[in-house]
Amino acid sequence: MSKENATEDNSRRMELVRAAARLFRDQGYERTTVRDLGNAVGLQSGSLFYHFRTKEEILVAVMALGITATTEQLAAALSRAKTPRDKLAALFHVHLHSLLGDNQAALEVMLYEWRSVSATAKPGLIVLRDRYEALWQETLDEAAAAGLVKPDTRLLRRTLLGSLHWTVQWYHGNGELSVAELADRMLELTLIA
Amino acid sequence: MSKENATEDNSRRMELVRAAARLFRDQGYERTTVRDLGNAVGLQSGSLFYHFRTKEEILVAVMALGITATTEQLAAALSRAKTPRDKLAALFHVHLHSLLGDNQAALEVMLYEWRSVSATAKPGLIVLRDRYEALWQETLDEAAAAGLVKPDTRLLRRTLLGSLHWTVQWYHGNGELSVAELADRMLELTLIA
């Protein structure tokens, strides 16, 4: 609701955040200049500073967008799912679509530019990330109770997230395998038996 | 033996590469200045360029060291192992010790600074990486044949490497769990039944 909320209103801000997400993913945060950012939205570099106080603030906004959007999508998918098995599947599908789908650069930036976030900004992002991971933990616990996955769910959560994050390094949707198929096969590897 | 081999002789070079590994891991490649590198080995920044032509050449040397050292350790461990199960375990143990053990920063740099490597230097590193992953593939294939893991070994390889790489983001040897124990538990999650 507030003016400071990067995830809504203020179309110029959002336009910038989306453009930044793509640039940060493609070139890296450090290698992306404030001029690049300006060019991408038709603004002079100096003008950006009426929307964001610093370049890092843009980075944080990108990350916040990535994680909150994904969290929202996961929450929605989980509430649609009926069985523990369907919910488990939702974890894989939502995460991979967010990471590998079209212009979904924001989440990837969160993974690979973490080191560029200042100590003061980290706590806020960690809260958002924990919210996302809490959904994972609940779902995995249910799945374990249902005998679908092994019971070491805390380690399993970290293991699976690592696997999924890593897909950006090798998956390039060149026909062979759709994102949905990939999600199914990764789910398959996780299931007991 | 060759003068061009960054992984041996030439003590000054090696000293620098090791110091660079730690700095690149801790601060990131972009944020590490050549002055930082010089200070770390007691040299003026300009003097580095007697040993390396560019800063990027140092990065490449770090990565080459990380991957070749790990490959050698894995090869040695595999040749010591008797059973498919022991070999499988070696994958987890060697990888995690290389990644999380003391001053083993080099491999981590390989994972997180890939984007800073120029297009011309990438192919050489990819060759080294493929050599490492080939050992993984062989071992996983044997394990699958022995009924230890699921048969989708190509995806399994990527999945497992992703899981292991990701440990650097959350594992900080604070007592609770040793690296060896972690390796065992991650192996456990992977085994069928």
Place this chain on the structure above:
Amino acid sequence: MSKENATEDNSRRMELVRAAARLFRDQGYERTTVRDLGNAVGLQSGSLFYHFRTKEEILVAVMALGITATTEQLAAALSRAKTPRDKLAALFHVHLHSLLGDNQAALEVMLYEWRSVSATAKPGLIVLRDRYEALWQETLDEAAAAGLVKPDTRLLRRTLLGSLHWTVQWYHGNGELSVAELADRMLELTLIA
């Protein structure tokens, strides 16, 4: 009129080009630092790069200014001149005034810093130079037809330009001989009989 035209408008650019002309002439291009250039116009060295992309771009602008300004002056003088003899005289007068007159450093830079121009920038400057030399060639041909000079006008053109260029090495307007008188005496040496 165009933004890219270094020879007009954009007063800061022109101011810089003029200051650079003098510095490049006096100290040489290589020995002139961007700090020197900045100081000369009251700017930080980094600020120059808002106006020019590289130091070499400044050099090229200086040269372009030198040759185009001289060409324009020659064209004007030739159109004012009535006889072949008067036109011939204009060649000497305009060239020497451009080269030896007050703050006319730009043309001299063109002569003595040619080696510092990159291969990509040379063609553009050569076009400008050829335009200037074409005026010379026409005028010499007319003079030869009128029996004023020897008929080997292509070699004559090169010979005369060499003579005139060289004056910067020995002429220092210390009273004895004005630039106009020098021009007249050099013309005299060229005339038949």
Place this chain on the structure above:
Amino acid sequence: MSKENATEDNSRRMELVRAAARLFRDQGYERTTVRDLGNAVGLQSGSLFYHFRTKEEILVAVMALGITATTEQLAAALSRAKTPRDKLAALFHVHLHSLLGDNQAALEVMLYEWRSVSATAKPGLIVLRDRYEALWQETLDEAAAAGLVKPDTRLLRRTLLGSLHWTVQWYHGNGELSVAELADRMLELTLIA
């Protein structure tokens, strides 16, 4: 005779001076590094400093070589020539062969790197140059007395030297015209009638 005489003995010194002449001509003095110089004679850069105290000393040696060698050649040619006309021709031939002939880079360096010579080294070189120009002056005076050239010989000397110097900018022995022919045609332009 002395150890400091760059024009004789000490083959390593001479080898270096000759190599330097070519490099300085081709790349310019400022752009030629001491490493380039070392490479050209199979020496490490540091080793050069056992032969010359500074890089500039090498430049001065190159220039001294260029001008003294040319002076000697001119003196020899003049003593062989019988008539004023033959002597006049010798000026053109010797100068152009020295400037444009094979590996005769040294004289050209003298013309184009003068600005890089320190104030302390200039007087010595000027003495050498004056010796050369004195031969020119004498010869031109004789020629004027014989009615071969116009009587303004001081200006004529400068004019002719400028013309000849400039040839390096446009003459590239591509068949059409030999150096000897060029000398003859330039002489022709200078003669009265």
Place this chain on the structure above:
DNA sequence: TATGAATGAGTCTTCATTCAT
């Protein structure tokens, strides 16, 4: 003489940020 390693001052250039208009 020669080398290999190091120095240290200096170079051009980059870039996030500021600010008067």
Place this chain on the structure above:
DNA sequence: GATGAATGAAGACTCATTCAT
């Protein structure tokens, strides 16, 4: 909000020169 111009600190890299061996 937006611009264009400027800042100033920092960056990687260069290079003549030195010197212990």
